[in-house]
Amino acid sequence: MKYSEGRKKMDYEMNKGTITNETTRDEAEYVQAYNVAFSAVKKEKEEGEKANV
Amino acid sequence: MFNFQEFQEYVQMKVQEELVKDYKDVEVNLHQVQKNNGKVMHGIAVGQKDAHVAPAIYLNEAFEKYQEDGNMDRIMREVIRAAKDHINPPEEYSSMAAEFRNFDSVKDKIVMVVVNTEKNSSMLVNVPHQNREDLSLIYKVLVNENNQGITTITIQNEHMKYWDVTTEKLHEYAMKNTSELRPVTVQSMDEVMRELIGEENISEEVLEALFEESPIKEQMYVISNETRTNGAVSMFCGDELSELANKMETDLFILPSSVHECIAVSTDMGTAEMLAEMVREINGEQVSLEDQLSDHVYRFDASTRSISLADTTMKELQSKVSENQEAYGVEEVNREGTRPRHHR
Numbered sequence: 001m002k003y004s005e006g007r008k009k010m011d012y013e014m015n016k017g018t019i020t021n022e023t024t025r026d027e028a029e030y031v032q033a034y035n036v037a038f039s040a041v042k043k044e045k046e047e048g049e050k051a052n053v
Numbered sequence: 054m055f056n057f058q059e060f061q062e063y064v065q066m067k068v069q070e071e072l073v074k075d076y077k078d079v080e081v082n083l084h085q086v087q088k089n090n091g092k093v094m095h096g097i098a099v100g101q102k103d104a105h106v107a108p109a110i111y112l113n114e115a116f117e118k119y120q121e122d123g124n125m126d127r128i129m130r131e132v133i134r135a136a137k138d139h140i141n142p143p144e145e146y147s148s149m150a151a152e153f154r155n156f157d158s159v160k161d162k163i164v165m166v167v168v169n170t171e172k173n174s175s176m177l178v179n180v181p182h183q184n185r186e187d188l189s190l191i192y193k194v195l196v197n198e199n200n201q202g203i204t205t206i207t208i209q210n211e212h213m214k215y216w217d218v219t220t221e222k223l224h225e226y227a228m229k230n231t232s233e234l235r236p237v238t239v240q241s242m243d244e245v246m247r248e249l250i251g252e253e254n255i256s257e258e259v260l261e262a263l264f265e266e267s268p269i270k271e272q273m274y275v276i277s278n279e280t281r282t283n284g285a286v287s288m289f290c291g292d293e294l295s296e297l298a299n300k301m302e303t304d305l306f307i308l309p310s311s312v313h314e315c316i317a318v319s320t321d322m323g324t325a326e327m328l329a330e331m332v333r334e335i336n337g338e339q340v341s342l343e344d345q346l347s348d349h350v351y352r353f354d355a356s357t358r359s360i361s362l363a364d365t366t367m368k369e370l371q372s373k374v375s376e377n378q379e380a381y382g383v384e385e386v387n388r389e390g391t392r393p394r395h396h397r
Contacts, residue, residue, distance in 0.1 A: 010139045011086065012106040013098040014150040016211055018086050019106060023202035024280045030339035031275065032249070034308065034316055035242050037331045038273050041323050 054123065060116050064132055065097050071133050076140065078102035084109065089312060090172040092343050099136045105150035108139035149196050156216040162195045164235055165227035167286040168312060169347055171374060181213050181220040185289065186362045187347055187370055192223045195234055203282045235278040237287040239297060242273040270301045270319045277314035285315045285346050288360060298355035305353040306363060308332050309346035325350045325363035
């Protein structure tokens with residue numbers, strides 16, 4: 001389930017406030033983007049360390 | 054074509070006309086709700102006399118569809134169907150609304166959530182909160198949470214007044230309850246990726262080959278809660294960050310990936326500025342505006358167990374906000390005359 005597909009449940013108004021429903025979500029695609037970006041950082045770090053040796 | 058205000062009023066009138074045939078005491082009102090990061094949802098609330106709660110049908114998306122194809126009949130069918138399906142609210146919502154005035158009924162259900170202070174400045178005027186660097190902790194009453202999702206009510210200043218409690222008191226309950234009711238989860242990024250790929254029926258051998266275990270210090274850790282909803286607040290709860298830092302034997306950088314989770318890495322794995330650039334890039338390209346938490350990176354100091362901004366300071370941020378407000382103030386005056394009436 002992509003995050004954008006969630007939140008289909010109804011909210012309810014009460015006197016001075018809102019009962020808000022949010023649906024459970026799986027990890028969104030941006031979490032994977034962090035994984036990719038961090039792998040690049042690790043690789044760069046490893047190469048830097050090798051060059052210093 | 055209707056403008057948005059006319060569209061809402063038309064829907065309100067038509068829903069009232071239709072529902073009054075079946076429900077004698079129905080009352081359809083226009084209303085609006087402020088969501089995270091300044092997003093405002095407009096719609097109708099469909100109430101019955103003496104009911105404590107009324108379903109809210111938001112019309113922002115319906116108006117977008119109407120602008121695309123002008124098909125008002127289809128929109129009315131969908132809205133009336135939604136109103137009829139939800140006009141009788143779940144029993145637990147009615148009882149919660151009835152019990153809400155009694156602090157003793159809600160105090161053990163108060164939890165906290167973290168939001169961006171600047172982007173929620175207009176909401177924070179009406180909501181008790183505590184600031185943490187460029188973020189604010191706000192408080193909610195947890196109505197229900199299960200594997201389907203989470204149901205909450207955001208606590209407002211008005212509630213705090215009739216309960217006759219202070220923000221400090223709310224915070225005290227929220228710290229205790231959040232750890233108990235919404236326990237912190239810590240997963241390595243490898244585990245998260247394995248879960249995601251595992252859903253695609255890939256064998257365990259292939260997964261083993263794909264995810265060769267990295268040393269703990271070289272991994273990212275996703276910090277959230279079991280439902281992965283509004284879980285970034287977990288960075289302020291429990292001992293998990295401290296335990297993680299102890300295992301790594303370093304401080305941590307915390308990347309605010311969204312309001313739903315954050316990501317922790319060892320401070321040996323890069324500079325705060327470089328990681329902040331990563332956060333800005335991913336926020337800009339992949340995270341919806343409503344879910345963004347911050348463009349800045351935090352440092353968790355293992356010795357003091359405290360969290361502070363790492364790539365900037367509050368002083369720097371405040372001076373940027375003042376500059377932007379000055380520039381925006383001038384622009385706002387110029388733009389006011391050109392905006393549609395219902396947006397003024």
